[in-house]
Amino acid sequence: KQEVTQIPAALSVPEGENLVLNCSFTDSAIYNLQWFRQDPGKGLTSLLLIQSSQREQTSGRLNASLDKSSGRSTLYIAASQPGDSATYLCAVRWGKLQFGAGTQVVVTP
Amino acid sequence: GAVVSQHPSRVICKSGTSVKIECRSLDFQATTMFWYRQFPKQSLMLMATSNEGSKATYEQGVEKDKFLINHASLTLSTLTVTSAHPEDSSFYICSASGSPGTNTEAFFGQGTRLTVV
Numbered sequence: 001k002q003e004v005t006q007i008p009a010a011l012s013v014p015e016g017e018n019l020v021l022n023c024s025f026t027d028s029a030i031y032n033l034q035w036f037r038q039d040p041g042k043g044l045t046s047l048l049l050i051q052s053s054q055r056e057q058t059s060g061r062l063n064a065s066l067d068k069s070s071g072r073s074t075l076y077i078a079a080s081q082p083g084d085s086a087t088y089l090c091a092v093r094w095g096k097l098q099f100g101a102g103t104q105v106v107v108t109p
Numbered sequence: 110g111a112v113v114s115q116h117p118s119r120v121i122c123k124s125g126t127s128v129k130i131e132c133r134s135l136d137f138q139a140t141t142m143f144w145y146r147q148f149p150k151q152s153l154m155l156m157a158t159s160n161e162g163s164k165a166t167y168e169q170g171v172e173k174d175k176f177l178i179n180h181a182s183l184t185l186s187t188l189t190v191t192s193a194h195p196e197d198s199s200f201y202i203c204s205a206s207g208s209p210g211t212n213t214e215a216f217f218g219q220g221t222r223l224t225v226v
Binding site for chain 2: 034049089
């Protein structure tokens with residue numbers, strides 16, 4: 001069964017610390033993996049897309065890695081800010097897009 | 110990135126009535142759009158795949174007669190919740206990709222909070 005897991009479900013860090021968010025998936029035969037941000041009551045904002053052939057993607061303070069053999073992706077957010085507080089969702093495409101339950105992040109001033 | 114617009118963002122309706130939610134791709138053509146449902150503190154669950162000019166494909170357990178999907182053009186898909194009941198209250202989100210294929214980036218609308226009273 002193809003599943004996506006995100007641990008921890010919630011995370012709180014002081015401002016300035018680096019954030020490390022984990023995503024694991026059960027089947028390595030993926031097309032791509034995408035990280036999203038969701039603010040309360042809002043839709044999803046795409047952060048990074050990593051194709052199956054890629055090992056990482058970077059955008060500003062964000063860096064996402066992909067290790068298909070171990071079924072893992074990690075999203076790094078450098079020098080966190082209170083504005084980074086949100087829920088971060090990992091989604092894996094095996095044909096259809098399948099989502100993890102998300103990690104709720106709170107960055108305290 | 111591409112822009113997907115969803116309307117309305119919030120709707121309250123009486124039990125037994127129908128509600129229509131629109132999903133538009135503003136700056137690209139989407140032959141395929143997707144409708145998801147999200148319960149509090151839970152992940153997104155795919156409800157159906159909307160194909161322009163043809164019938165939608167529903168996921169197992171989703172009632173196609175309750176959740177009517179119409180993809181009338183390359184930029185518009187609608188989800189109609191018919192004879193809504195309180196258990197249909199949820200957050201509904203649509204998604205679209207700018208090009209066909211399985212390696213494309215997915216873009217999402219702002220979501221619609223439906224409350225059935």
